[in-house]
Structure formats: C-alpha cells, structure tokens
Amino acid sequence: MKLMPIVGAVALTLSLAACEKTPTGQVVAVVNGEEISLQELNAELQGQQIPENVDRQLVMNQLLQRVIDRKLLAQQAAEQGLDRDPEYLSQQRRMNETLLVQMMGQRAARAIRIPPAAEVDKFIASNPQMFNQRTRYALQQLQFEAPANMQTLQPLEDDRTLDEVAATLDQLGIRYQRGQSVLDSATAPPELMQRILALPEGEPFIVPAQGKLIANVIVGRQVTPTPAEQARPAATQALQRQSLQQTIERQLATARQGAEIEYQSGYSAEAAKGKAAPAAGATNRAATPGS
Structure with a gap:
C-alpha cells in the first residue's frame, strides 16, 4: 500500500518528461511547446535571394526569429479564439486547397518531358x-x-x-x-x-x-x-507549360465526371456563364459585354 504513491509519482514524472519537448535533431526551436523543424525553416528560406558572400547560417538564424515571432502572435490569436472564427476557417480552407493544387501542379510538372x-x-x-x-x-x-x-x-x-x-x-x-x-x-x-x-x-x-x-x-x-539564343529555351518552356496545362485540364475533366455537384438555385454553372467578363476584341469596336 505504501508503494502506490511512489509508483504514481514515478509514472507522473515519466509522463511529464515524455511531454517535454527539446530543440534537438531536426527541431531547431520550441515555442511554448510548439516545435519549429529544420524543414519548416528551409521552407522559409525558399525564394530568398542570398548573395554568395553572406553567411547562410546567419540568414537562417534571422529567419528563425521571424518564424518565432509569427508563432508567438499566432498563439496569441488562438488564445483569443480567432482560430475558431468562421472567416478564419474559410480562408484557411481556401489556402489549404490552393496549396494542394499548387503541389499537384509541381508534381505534374516534374513528369513533363522535354520536347524534341x-x-x-x-x-x-x-x-x-x-x-x-x-x-x-x-x-x-x-x-x-x-x-x-x-x-x-x-x-x-x-x-x-x-x-x-x-x-x-x-x-x-x-x-x-x-x-x-x-x-x-x-x-x-x-x-x-x-x-x-x-x-x-x-x-x-x-x-x-x-x-x-x-x-x-x-x-x-x-x-x-x-x-536566337533565347528562342529555343523560351519555346521549350512554352511547350512544357502547354503540356502541363493540358494535363491539369484532363485531371479536372476526370474529376468533374466523377463528382456529385449540387447547386443552390441561381448558382449553377449555366448561371456562371451568363456573368462572364468581356473578352478583348469581342467585336470590331470596343470589346464590350454582350456583344
């Protein structure tokens, strides 16, 4: 009977130790229990123009501070309940869908052949x-x-x-x-x-x-x-973009064929066609709607 509290204390200690996160290995920092991975930091680095004479590690450290600041502000926003706000949830869903489509396009682009x-x-x-x-x-x-x-x-x-x-x-x-x-x-x-x-x-x-x-x-x-020296590379890229667009269009057509889509009255695909924006040069005069 006397051992029970001791065992319980040991178990509690082990549990707390397991939940404690430390910045080791692929984890470069922990902000209030939320990890920042090296992969996440490298993603921040993408698109950054780093001169050859600049210390890359210094840039990484500076980016990490930006990520930490963003995490802290995001955590405060969550504490205020903004992560449950309908507008946030709607925008988050849109951003997630956009990212998935972009990644699908990137994967499809890697499979596009170089034209002869x-x-x-x-x-x-x-x-x-x-x-x-x-x-x-x-x-x-x-x-x-x-x-x-x-x-x-x-x-x-x-x-x-x-x-x-x-x-x-x-x-x-x-x-x-x-x-x-x-x-x-x-x-x-x-x-x-x-x-x-x-x-x-x-x-x-x-x-x-x-x-x-x-x-x-x-x-x-x-x-x-x-x-002339730019024409062939430009043409190659244009053909690859066309091929990628055709691939995406085929995937979309296949998805539409197998999808069940229900519209509220007034929001159908036919209704969307009636609201299309004017195209350039729709007539021999000004390219106005309805012409």
Whole structure:
C-alpha cells in the first residue's frame, strides 16, 4: 500500500518528461511547446535571394526569429479564439486547397518531358509573334470596377476612342483611373493578340483583370525580335507549360465526371456563364459585354 504513491509519482514524472519537448535533431526551436523543424525553416528560406558572400547560417538564424515571432502572435490569436472564427476557417480552407493544387501542379510538372528539337522548331515557326515578330505595344488605359450588371456597359459598344469611353463612363456614373501599360505579344495569348490586332487602328478594347475591367488603346509599338539564343529555351518552356496545362485540364475533366455537384438555385454553372467578363476584341469596336 505504501508503494502506490511512489509508483504514481514515478509514472507522473515519466509522463511529464515524455511531454517535454527539446530543440534537438531536426527541431531547431520550441515555442511554448510548439516545435519549429529544420524543414519548416528551409521552407522559409525558399525564394530568398542570398548573395554568395553572406553567411547562410546567419540568414537562417534571422529567419528563425521571424518564424518565432509569427508563432508567438499566432498563439496569441488562438488564445483569443480567432482560430475558431468562421472567416478564419474559410480562408484557411481556401489556402489549404490552393496549396494542394499548387503541389499537384509541381508534381505534374516534374513528369513533363522535354520536347524534341523538331517540335521546338515547329513551335517557333508557328508563333512568330513570340519570336522573330515579337512586338511590345504601348497602351493608354482606363481602369474601373466591373458593374454587377454587365449590360450596363452596352453603350461602350459605339465608342471609337478612349476619350469617348471615358465620356461614356462619366455618363454612367462609373469612376475610373487613367494609366499606362505595355502589352508584350510574346506573353499574351495568341488568340487574344489576333482579336486585338483585328480592331481598326486606335479602336479601344476592354479586358478583365483581377475583378476589374481595363479599357485599352494602342498608342505605340516596338518590334523587338527574341534573340536566337533565347528562342529555343523560351519555346521549350512554352511547350512544357502547354503540356502541363493540358494535363491539369484532363485531371479536372476526370474529376468533374466523377463528382456529385449540387447547386443552390441561381448558382449553377449555366448561371456562371451568363456573368462572364468581356473578352478583348469581342467585336470590331470596343470589346464590350454582350456583344
């Protein structure tokens, strides 16, 4: 009977020792019981441009302090219950899904073959806008929020200049910002360039960008052929990107075929098509919705 408390004390001591975490091996630090692994620290290092003459270990130590600070603030946020907030849970789910898709894409990219020389040469010949006829177009722009009802922008169809677009937006009570940009024919989708260049000289066109609409007009151009030594590597990468995109599209098509998707009324795939943003060069005038 007298041994029972002693045994219990020993067991409790062993239990506490087992729960105590120490920064050894692959664990570089422990913050209030939460481990920071070397793998986690190396992930922080990815994307960092470290000059050759800089002490890598010093950079690692500095990054570790940043991770520790983030852990401490995150722990405080959790203590305040923010980790149970519906908005946090929604954003966390979105970030997790985005990361999984990115990692799946990276895995698929590693399996993409290097295209043979003949295929590369054919791609270069078939896409002159990316290589020997590469052109940079100077643009004047008007950027504005997309209205809830895209048909509101129908009057833009008759506008022939960017100033006329601005006047129409003023009449519609839509605020906009003026700006400038450059359109590179080497990076723009070929079908997009074809539709833009089919417009009359000086004709404005509208493209969607990150939830906004941008009215553009070409005000200058400069032909800058891709140097021969850069053409083949660029073509190889472009073909690999195409192959990767096709792989992802096939995976998505397969997933859709085997999925059970139920929509609330008004949120179906058909409804989404009716809300699509305007494409550039949808008509021979301004590329407006519904045209």
